[in-house]
Amino acid sequence: MAAACTRALRKVGWSFLGSPSAHRSGTVSYLLGNVGARGSGRASGSRGPVVRSKLLSSLRAGGGRALGCAFLLGGGLGLYQTVKMTVQQHLAEEETKVSxxxxxxxxxxxxxxxxxxxxxxxxxxxxxxxxxxxxxxxxxxxxxxxxxxxxxxxxxxxxxxxxxxxxxxxxxxxxxxxxxxxxxxxxxxxxxxxxxxxxxxxxxxxxxxxxxxxxxxxxxxxxxxxxxxxxxxxxxxxxxxxxxxxxxxxxxxxxxxxxxxxxxxxxxxxxxxxxxxxxxxxxxxxxxxxxxxxxxxxxxxxxxxxxxxxxxxxxxxxxxxxxxxxxxxxxxxxxxxxxxxxxxxxxxxxxxxxxxxxxxxxxxxxxxxxxxxxxxxxxxxxxxx
The missing domain is CATH 1.20.1050.10 (Glutathione S-transferase Yfyf (Class Pi); Chain A, domain 2)
Structure with missing residues (x-):
């Protein structure tokens, strides 16, 4: 299961890095829109829309690539942990057999x-x-x-x-x-x-x-x-x-x-x-x-x-x-x-x-x-x- 999740994260990451800028911006807007909706209670007065606007602008300027890198990094770490756990389990089984x-x-x-x-x-x-x-x-x-x-x-x-x-x-x-x-x-x-x-x-x-x-x-x-x-x-x-x-x-x-x-x-x-x-x-x-x-x-x-x-x-x-x-x-x-x-x-x-x-x-x-x-x-x- 962990390996499958890792592969999915890697695919998402590469899609961010390889897709057009307008597409990345739309996807980022969708993601941030959900975050903004959940966190609107923490914003005061009219600052919530202003903050979201600035975040969207910065992400349109390169935030999509940053998010893609984050997905790749997360996928890589997940893959590392999966391989590490598999190797440790295999060694433990072999140790039991040998002992x-x-x-x-x-x-x-x-x-x-x-x-x-x-x-x-x-x-x-x-x-x-x-x-x-x-x-x-x-x-x-x-x-x-x-x-x-x-x-x-x-x-x-x-x-x-x-x-x-x-x-x-x-x-x-x-x-x-x-x-x-x-x-x-x-x-x-x-x-x-x-x-x-x-x-x-x-x-x-x-x-x-x-x-x-x-x-x-x-x-x-x-x-x-x-x-x-x-x-x-x-x-x-x-x-x-x-x-x-x-x-x-x-x-x-x-x-x-x-x-x-x-x-x-x-x-x-x-x-x-x-x-x-x-x-x-x-x-x-x-x-x-x-x-x-x-x-x-x-x-x-x-x-x-x-x-x-x-x-x-x-x-x-x-x-x-x-x-x-x-x-x-x-x-x-x-x-x-x-x-x-x-x-x-x-x-x-x-x-x-x-x-x-x-x-x-x-x-x-x-x-x-x-x-x-x-x-x-x-x-x-x-x-x-």
Whole structure:
């Protein structure tokens, strides 16, 4: 639309410059006549017609050319702004494509799931655009096409499906660093294994899920400190095997906290009205009881808050006083995993208690800023596959 207006202004301008003087004077008279009619209230006595007469005389002497130049100038400025905006929009689109490594990402999730929150923290920090499909936790019809029935699931393009939060994070991080491997090649490094646990339930696990599949040069460039890779892997696994199991016993610790937690889950999740009602009241009661069993299963002390405080302070001590993050000046994958898990408690009593009774606050706020500002945005890579 802006370009069309610019072309019209240019045509008008050239018509003023190229047309006969008498024609220009008539056109100028018509334009000024309209202006004079609208502004006659500002003139006093008989000065209005005199002023208009002088203006018309001056414009007849060359004002038409001046007006034509004004139209040309306006058209030129409009054209400049149009081209500038088009170029800026194109560059912004290209930057988005490059920063995402050319990936089209769709995340299937429950918003309040700590494993899904881990993936979102990773994608946000790295500035990777993605679409979200909120899955109904009752019917799960949004993932009925998948034989893998858990979330998160991340679809890459139209045909590559990534399952398990740690596999998703490791494989995407590998892809962003390694400029040679395709996503399909990387996924083969995380084979799926099925087994039966001690309760007789079939479980799916993935090999190598805390490893980045990098060559020696890329590994050295990614982990600048000696022992950095092992430290990152250790704490990523700690977040999955220990920290995440402290969330439910803490947010469902009392009946009041259980109701508040399910109110949040229903508000943020995808439920029908009936499902939301049942989830809030029946689910809250059920999770209150289940949290007691979880406390026993994971050998937690009666005061589960103390277990949470102990774990969080253990993490802060591992980061240390000399580093902003475990990754140094920038978060690594362990930072993002711990942040993602803890973030699901925001707005609940357990979160407020944790922030008040541990030393995690300053690290947590730094992580918030890093994720919000996409501080890990990649420089880009060749996306040919």
């Amino acid at each position: 995402a490594g050319g990936l089209k990402l769709i995340l299937y999730q429950y918003k309040t799931c700590p494993f899904c929150s881990k993936v979102r923290a990773f994608l946000d920090y790295h500035g990777l655009p993605y679409d979200v499909v909120e899955v109904n936790p009752v019917m799960r019809k949004e993932i009925k096409w998948s034989t893998y029935r858990k979330v998160p699931i991340l679809m890459v393009g139209d045909d590559v499906q990534l399952n398990d939060s740690s596999v998703i994070i490791s494989s995407i991080k590998t892809y962003l660093i390694d400029k040679e491997k395709s996503m399909t090649d990387i996924l083969r490094c995380y084979p799926e294994m099925k087994s039966v646990n001690d309760r007789g339930k079939e479980v799916t696990e993935f090999s190598n899920k805390y490893w980045l599949m990098l060559n020696e040069a890329d590994t050295s460039g990614t982990y600048l400190e000696k022992g950095g890779q092992k430290e990152e892997m250790k704490w990523r696994q700690w977040a999955d095997d220990w920290l995440v199991h402290l969330i439910s016993p803490n947010v469902y610790r009392t009946t009041g906290e259980a109701l508040a937690s399910f109110d949040y889950i229903v508000r943020e999740g995808k439920f029908s009205t009936f499902e939301g009602f049942v989830a809030k009241y029946v689910g809250a009661a059920a999770m209150f009881l289940i949290s007691k069993r979880l406390k026993s299963r994971h050998n937690l002390q009666d005061d589960v808050r103390q277990e949470l405080y102990k774990a969080v302070d253990e993490w802060v001590a591992a980061v240390g006083k000399k580093r902003k993050f475990m990754g140094g000046d920038q978060p690594n994958l362990a930072d993002l995993a711990v942040f993602g898990v803890l973030r699901v408690m925001e707005g609940l009593e357990a979160f407020d208690d944790m922030m008040a009774n541990t030393k995690v606050k300053y690290w947590y706020r730094r992580m918030e800023r890093a994720a919000l500002n996409h501080e890990g945005r990649p420089a880009g890579r060749n996306t040919e596959q």
